[in-house]
Amino acid sequence: xxxxxxxxxxxxxxxxxxIVVMAAxxxxxxxxxxxxxxxxxxxxxxxxxVAIDSYDKTLTVTPQPGQVFGAEGLSAVTFAVDKQTSVTWxxxxxxxxxxxxxxxxxxxxxxxxxxxxxxxxSVQPVVLACYQ
Numbered sequence: 001x002x003x004x005x006x007x008x009x010x011x012x013x014x015x016x017x018x019i020v021v022m023a024a025x026x027x028x029x030x031x032x033x034x035x036x037x038x039x040x041x042x043x044x045x046x047x048x049x050v051a052i053d054s055y056d057k058t059l060t061v062t063p064q065p066g067q068v069f070g071a072e073g074l075s076a077v078t079f080a081v082d083k084q085t086s087v088t089w090x091x092x093x094x095x096x097x098x099x100x101x102x103x104x105x106x107x108x109x110x111x112x113x114x115x116x117x118x119x120x121x122s123v124q125p126v127v128l129a130c131y132q
Contacts, residue, residue: 042119046106050076052099057081059099059118061107079109079118089123099123 051060060078087094099105104124109116 041110042108043110044106044108045077046124047077047104049099049101049103049105051078052101054097057096059096059105059107059121061105077116079107079116081118081121085118086120087123088120090125094123096121 045061045063047061047063049059050062052058053060058078058080060076062076063074081096085096087096087098089098099121106122106124107118108120108122109118111117
């Protein structure tokens with residue numbers, strides 16, 4: 001026999017489930033919006049690696065001749081590297097630890113809270129170096 005008390009419990013459970021589902025949907029939509037905004041603000045800088053800080057996980061690049069970075073025209077640009085940063089070399093996945101000073105790279109990045117975050121770092125090898 002269904003009592004009034006059990007009906008109230010079912011109704012409350014249904015309402016709580018609805019609230020949880022709605023909160024999850026809002027969170028999902030907000031995270032997609034952040035990813036789209038980051039993709040729209042993606043920038044690229046090509047240059048030579050002049051410093052690597054393994055402790056702070058940063059990479060400093062001197063822009064290629066003729067490529068000016070920002071209004072300041074900086075001679076070197078430092079990027080933060082995180083777990084989401086992909087590193088490729090000859091179309092193979094590598095890690096931050098595989099990077100070396102002197103390599104030519106192409107860095108895709110975005111600005112976040114005043115910092116430059118590297119999204120991907122592609123090492124530009126010497127011609128035919130990938131085929132040896």
